[in-house]
Structures are given as C-alpha cells and as structure tokens.
Amino acid sequence: MxxxxxxxxxxxxxxxxxxxxxxxxxxxxxxxxxxxxxxxxxxxxxxxxxxxxxxxxxxxxxxxxxxxxxxxxxxxxxxxxxxxxxxxxxxxxxxxxxxxxxxxxxxxxxxxxxxxxxxxxxxxxxxxxxxxxxxxxxxxxxxxSIDVNIMAKVDGFSYTNNGQPMTSEFSDGSAALRGYANSKLSSSLILSAGFNPRLYNYLSEFEDFYRDVKGEIKKKIILKVSDFRSALIQGKYLAKKGLEVFEYRIESGLNCGGHAFASDGYLLPSLLKEFKEKREMLSSAIQPLIEGFYEENREGGFKSKWILNEPRLTVQGGIGTSGEARRLLEDFEMDATGWGSPFLMVPEATTVDEATMKLLQDAKEEDLYLSGVSPLGVPFNNVRNTGSEKWHKERIEKGKPGSPCPKGFLESNTEFTESPICTASSQYQLLKISQINESELPDEKKEEQRGKVLEKACLCDHLGNGALISLGILKEHRAPQAICPGPNIAWFDRQYSLREMIDHIYGRSEALVPADRPHMFAKELVMYVDYFKELINQCEDPESEFKKLTRFKNNLEDGMNYCLEIAEKTAYPNENLNSIKEAVELQKTRLATFFEDLEHKLMVVG
Known part of the structure; x- marks a missing residue:
C-alpha cells in the first residue's frame, strides 16, 4: 500500500x-x-x-x-x-x-x-x-485498496428499543469502526471531520491496527487534516497508543466537495509549504512514542528489522488539470493527489443517477455554492435545483417543513427535546419556527432566521438516493437526490470514460477543461475572501470578533503573497498560472474593502 x-x-x-x-x-x-x-x-x-x-x-x-x-x-x-x-x-x-x-x-x-x-x-x-x-x-x-471513511464527529449515541441510551461502544462512530475492524479487508481507514478522542481510543482495541509478528499492519490509519499542527497533535496522540498514521490527507478548507471545514484564513499553498518544510517531524516526533509503546506493551518490543516508514502526504480539493497535479506532486512533494468531483462524471467509477448527472453537466460556477443545508452546522458544498431541494420546497409549501428523519445519523440538537433530534427534521423545524414566530424579533430578522431553519436538508437519506436510483433499486420519484460536488465540477460538462479521465489526470491527452479555467489556488483564494465577507456580515459583536477576523485577514494576505511567488514560476503544461496573479490583485482589493466595513462597524458600536 x-x-x-x-x-x-x-x-x-x-x-x-x-x-x-x-x-x-x-x-x-x-x-x-x-x-x-x-x-x-x-x-x-x-x-x-x-x-x-x-x-x-x-x-x-x-x-x-x-x-x-x-x-x-x-x-x-x-x-x-x-x-x-x-x-x-x-x-x-x-x-x-x-x-x-x-x-x-x-x-x-x-x-x-x-x-x-x-x-x-x-x-x-x-x-x-x-x-x-x-x-x-x-x-x-x-x-x-478498498478504503473506508468515518466522519469522527458523526458519533451519536444509539438507543435501545425502550429508549435507553446504549454504552459508548454502540455509538455510531464506534459501531462503524468495529464493522470495519471486524472485516477481512487489508486497507486503510480514513478518519475525517475532526478529532474524536473516544473514537481514537477505541482503535486500540483492535489488533489489525497494530503490527503483526512480521511487522506488517493489516489496517492502516489515514487522517484527513487541515493543518500541520493538528496533524502532529493527532499523530502523537495515536502514537502513544502504538498506532501509526500511514498517511496525512490534506484537504482545501473550502475548495472541496461535501462539508467544508474552513481554516483560519490559511490557503492551501501555505499549508502545503509548511508540511513540506516540517515533514521530517511527523516521523522524528512519532518514532520514539511508537517504539516505547511496543517495548512496554508487546513481547519482544519493536523489532530492529521492522521499518518505521515516513507517513505519506497526499492532497485533495479542487484539482482539475494535470499541471496542477504536477505542481502538487513535484513542487510540494506530495505522494499522491485525490480527485473527487470530476469522477462524479465517470459512470465507470461512481453511482450518479441520470437526472443528477444532467444537473452536473449543465451546472455553471454560479450554480455551485457553499450552503447551510447540513444539520451539522458546517458549510456544505452544494449545487442548485437538486431533487432534494425541490422535495424540501414542496414540503414547505404544504406546511410540512423538514424531513420525517428516517435514519437519524445527524441527530444532535436538544434545544426542545431531551433526546437529540436532527435540525433537518419536521419535529425540530416546526418547533423552531414556532419559537421564532412568537419572539419579539423584527420581522426582517424573523424571516432571516426562518430561512436558515428551513434550509437544513435530510442529508442522511438523500445523499444515498442517487446510488439507489442509479442501480435500479428505487424509482426517482420515490427518492429525492442530494449531491455535494466541489465548485471544480463546473468545468467538466459531460460524461467521461474511466480511461479519458485518467489520461486527463496524467496529461496524456488533450485537457478535458478549457485553458482559461482558473487555477485551483486562484479559485480557493476567491472562496476564502467570499467566506471572509460572510463572516463580517454575520458578525453581531465586532469588538469581540475583531482580533479573530484580523488574524484571518492577515493569514489570507500572507497566503496571497505566497501565491504570487508561485505565479512567477514556470507553468507546467495545462496549468493556468496567470489566473493566480489576476485573482490575487482583485481579491486583495476586495479583502481590504471588507475589512474597512468591519472597522466601520466597530466605530459605530464604539
């Protein structure tokens, strides 16, 4: 592997x-x-x-x-x-x-x-x-490799048939981990969406995550991380239990599919630069902990013939051309890249129903947006006019907002109930809207808050329906479809064969995207400036948020300056470096304008 x-x-x-x-x-x-x-x-x-x-x-x-x-x-x-x-x-x-x-x-x-x-x-x-x-x-x-993913923070507790909470090993995350650990797979487990100590501790109960007598590990651990500090902290935490991280998977905070875990203004090139410069620490700080664990807890200790490999570093999020991939592999010394959204257009690789495929083929940049549909309260990359969106609108029009919540994987809210419920459920939305209506908020504020409540969608159920329709298990009219492509999908406008896409990735054919497609680094910095604008718009207490937002702005500016350094380099074939310089010039002006708005807010409050 x-x-x-x-x-x-x-x-x-x-x-x-x-x-x-x-x-x-x-x-x-x-x-x-x-x-x-x-x-x-x-x-x-x-x-x-x-x-x-x-x-x-x-x-x-x-x-x-x-x-x-x-x-x-x-x-x-x-x-x-x-x-x-x-x-x-x-x-x-x-x-x-x-x-x-x-x-x-x-x-x-x-x-x-x-x-x-x-x-x-x-x-x-x-x-x-x-x-x-x-x-x-x-x-x-x-x-x-047949790898699996567990969102570490999606770890709600299960309940018995009479409503009593079950012990921690039956939590959603722990049960999923046990399901993988008990399988015969020899592959990797990708842990994403944050650090969950309880789940990480549970890993230590399964021998497949440890070295056997030959020094081989049957099931390897991959951590999806957003920055170097987090990677090192999590790596050390696991190493103290003798658990080795096989790979750190670095993802753009915003320019990705699915849930978007924005960094504190750190752009992907800056993050990759730090990983490249400090890579050796991911081994040197970990090796003594691993060897110490085996010496104390395993007969024979850590054998001298065993090799403690340096963890792989991979990157994903918005990659769209062979030139961008080469930049990541050669300049930043990544071991591999992850290509997600483009493969949604490859039926040989993924299951996307016909209606959603047509939606993706026709989607323009303005149709792809960072939404508030996720019950987790985390920004979620989305495309307009999905079957799920239409289904929710129809229920709202009928006075039955929300979902019946058939699966309950994202139940976490206890605002109105003793047991957690999902914010996309009909139960929660009716209760919350009633509370808003009875409040003394101005009508404009009420409307804004109702909109945020009604935006939540049933991702548990709807994200799987495209596969069921595609395989002929369900009819389209019975299965509202949600999908979570990254904005990169706007540049891929038809179905592709597996070989076509792979030849595109390796630069062996004419590019599948136009030459003027903005560089992945350019797209990401635009998204971060948009996100900064939204943070300011939502800021109700400028004084308490000012330091955090200033730090965000400074990190963004540092990242843009580094992007300019990259833009001055020689472009790889199929790499639009010119778009980086153009984007930086425009976004620096926008960033300064938005920050002035924040300072104005502060003066008004003061």
Whole structure:
C-alpha cells in the first residue's frame, strides 16, 4: 500500500456516490473510498450486489443486536470478494488483446516501473523472453485498496428499543469502526471531520491496527487534516497508543466537495509549504512514542528489522488539470493527489443517477455554492435545483417543513427535546419556527432566521438516493437526490470514460477543461475572501470578533503573497498560472474593502 500503482485516488463522495467505487475501479489497481456512515444504505447495496453476483444473502435487520457493525462488516467482506473475483478474471486474460488487462496496464502512469516493463514486453520480438516478462507482469499486478471513511464527529449515541441510551461502544462512530475492524479487508481507514478522542481510543482495541509478528499492519490509519499542527497533535496522540498514521490527507478548507471545514484564513499553498518544510517531524516526533509503546506493551518490543516508514502526504480539493497535479506532486512533494468531483462524471467509477448527472453537466460556477443545508452546522458544498431541494420546497409549501428523519445519523440538537433530534427534521423545524414566530424579533430578522431553519436538508437519506436510483433499486420519484460536488465540477460538462479521465489526470491527452479555467489556488483564494465577507456580515459583536477576523485577514494576505511567488514560476503544461496573479490583485482589493466595513462597524458600536 505504500507503493500505490497510481499517483491519484478517488476520495469519498457523500454516502452513496462512491459506495461501490472499489467494485468498479479496484480491479484496475485504483484506490477509492467508501463511506460507512449509512449502514442502512450499505445493507441495500449488499443485497443488490449479492443478487447480481449470486452470493448468498441474509438480511441483517434494523433491530439486530449490534446490527450496524454487522451490516458494515458483511458489506465490506462482500466488496472484497467481488473485487478479488473481478481482479482474478482480469488477471487471467491474455496480453496483446484489447481487453481489460490491457486497459489495466495502459492506464498506469507513464512513470510507473510496471508500465515501463509492460511497454518493453510489447516491443520485444523474442517469444520466449516475451512470455517470461508477461508472467512477471501478471505476478506483479494488484488490485486497488478498498478504503473506508468515518466522519469522527458523526458519533451519536444509539438507543435501545425502550429508549435507553446504549454504552459508548454502540455509538455510531464506534459501531462503524468495529464493522470495519471486524472485516477481512487489508486497507486503510480514513478518519475525517475532526478529532474524536473516544473514537481514537477505541482503535486500540483492535489488533489489525497494530503490527503483526512480521511487522506488517493489516489496517492502516489515514487522517484527513487541515493543518500541520493538528496533524502532529493527532499523530502523537495515536502514537502513544502504538498506532501509526500511514498517511496525512490534506484537504482545501473550502475548495472541496461535501462539508467544508474552513481554516483560519490559511490557503492551501501555505499549508502545503509548511508540511513540506516540517515533514521530517511527523516521523522524528512519532518514532520514539511508537517504539516505547511496543517495548512496554508487546513481547519482544519493536523489532530492529521492522521499518518505521515516513507517513505519506497526499492532497485533495479542487484539482482539475494535470499541471496542477504536477505542481502538487513535484513542487510540494506530495505522494499522491485525490480527485473527487470530476469522477462524479465517470459512470465507470461512481453511482450518479441520470437526472443528477444532467444537473452536473449543465451546472455553471454560479450554480455551485457553499450552503447551510447540513444539520451539522458546517458549510456544505452544494449545487442548485437538486431533487432534494425541490422535495424540501414542496414540503414547505404544504406546511410540512423538514424531513420525517428516517435514519437519524445527524441527530444532535436538544434545544426542545431531551433526546437529540436532527435540525433537518419536521419535529425540530416546526418547533423552531414556532419559537421564532412568537419572539419579539423584527420581522426582517424573523424571516432571516426562518430561512436558515428551513434550509437544513435530510442529508442522511438523500445523499444515498442517487446510488439507489442509479442501480435500479428505487424509482426517482420515490427518492429525492442530494449531491455535494466541489465548485471544480463546473468545468467538466459531460460524461467521461474511466480511461479519458485518467489520461486527463496524467496529461496524456488533450485537457478535458478549457485553458482559461482558473487555477485551483486562484479559485480557493476567491472562496476564502467570499467566506471572509460572510463572516463580517454575520458578525453581531465586532469588538469581540475583531482580533479573530484580523488574524484571518492577515493569514489570507500572507497566503496571497505566497501565491504570487508561485505565479512567477514556470507553468507546467495545462496549468493556468496567470489566473493566480489576476485573482490575487482583485481579491486583495476586495479583502481590504471588507475589512474597512468591519472597522466601520466597530466605530459605530464604539
């Protein structure tokens, strides 16, 4: 797993759109990530694929003891079986034919030693040597990793049938972790959306996250992080328990799909620069803790023949051209990149229903926006006019706002109830709107607050519906679809084959996006200035927020200055560096104007 065949992977996309991506792409050696938040969706997909591949299937009911963990384990084991079956079929095919095996090798990056050996084999005229190389190549083939994602902060407590809270090991996060840990997968667990000590502690109860007698780790840990300090703190925390971080996955705070965890004004280039400069610390500060744990807690301690590898560094969020990917891999020395949203347009890789696919194909930059639809209260990248949005509007018009909350994974609000409920639920929204209506707030403020309440959407259910429709499990009229692309999707306007997209990533074909598409760094800084404007608009106490907003502004300015340094470098093919300079000049002016508005607010209050 350290030596991935490709220099990119397909990250998690919602609960449903990458739910079966490993089945689709792992046989070709491509790593991808499944969300295991929604175990009820997982069960429906397991039933579908069990029937398709004629595997035995027995339903694990919603009321089954430890059902959440069991459903996840059963699904992941099935995915492993399907991937292995498809991979062995592919592996058994002959060379020198236009088949899936040829596709496997031709899609590899040109820098790959395996690709070079393949190209050498097809040029050799000697039959005997050719057969020897063919056997070597076949033996060195391997499938992509079947990785899983858990949002660490989505960790609500479960309740018994009589309404009593269950113990912590049955929390949503812990049960999902147990489901993965009990599976037969040898892959990686990606922990995202923040630091959850209880969940991190629970990792230590499963031997698959530790080294075996050979020094191998069956299940590796990947942390999705937003800055170096957080990475180091979390890495040390886990290391004290003997748990090693295999990879730190750095993501743009805003220029991404799904939930957007904005940094304190730190732009991605500045973050990557710090990771590059301090990379060695992620090993030197960790190694003594790991070795100390094994000395104290494992017979024989940390064996001298074991290698403590430097953790991989990867990056994702808004990458759209081969030139941008090369900038990240070569200048910032990242080990790999993550390409999410573009793969929503690749049916060979993801499950997107026809109506939503058409919506994405037609989406312009103005249709993609940072929304408040998530019940988590975190900004959420969204596209206008989804089936989910239309469904919610119809319910509002009928006087029945919100969702019946069929799954309850995002229940966290106790403002009106003793047990947590979801802010996208009908129960919460009716109670909250009644409270707003009875308040003494000005009518304009009431309308604003009602809008924020009604904006919340049923992501638990709706993010998985596209997959169910795409696979023919549900009809479109019965399944409102939500999707969470990053703004990068605006530049991809049709369906693509898997090979087309991979050739685009590696710069082996004409770019799939126009040359004037703004650089990912330019797009991100525009989004951060927009976000800064919104922070000021929402600021009700300028005096208490002034220091924080000033720090945000200063960090942004430092990041823009560094972006200008990058803009002066030689562009890689398919890299629009000119757009960075143009964006910095315009956004510095906007930033200064917005900060003046903040200072004016402060003077008025004073």
């Amino acid at each position: 350290k030596n991935s065949l490709h220099t990119f992977s397909i990250p998690v996309m919602g609960t449903g759109h990458s739910i079966d991506s490993p089945i689709r792409v792992a046989p070709y050696g491509i790593n991808s990530v499944i969300s295991i938040v929604d175990d009820l969706l997982v069960e429906r997909i397991r039933k579908y694929y069990s029937n398709l591949f004629e595997f035995p299937y027995k339903n694990i009911s919603r009321k089954a003891v430890d059902g959440r963990a069991k459903r996840i384990t059963a699904y992941l084991n099935m995915v492993q079986d399907i991937v292995q079956q498809k991979f062995e079929e592919l592996k058994s095919q002959s060379f020198f034919e236009q088949n899936e095996k040829t596709k496997y090798f031709e899609m590899l990056p040109d820098s790959s030693e395996l690709k070079k050996l393949y190209q050498r084999m097809i040029k050799i005229s000697g039959k005997e040597e050719q057969q020897i190389l063919a056997a070597v190549l076949t033996a060195r083939m391997k499938p992509g």
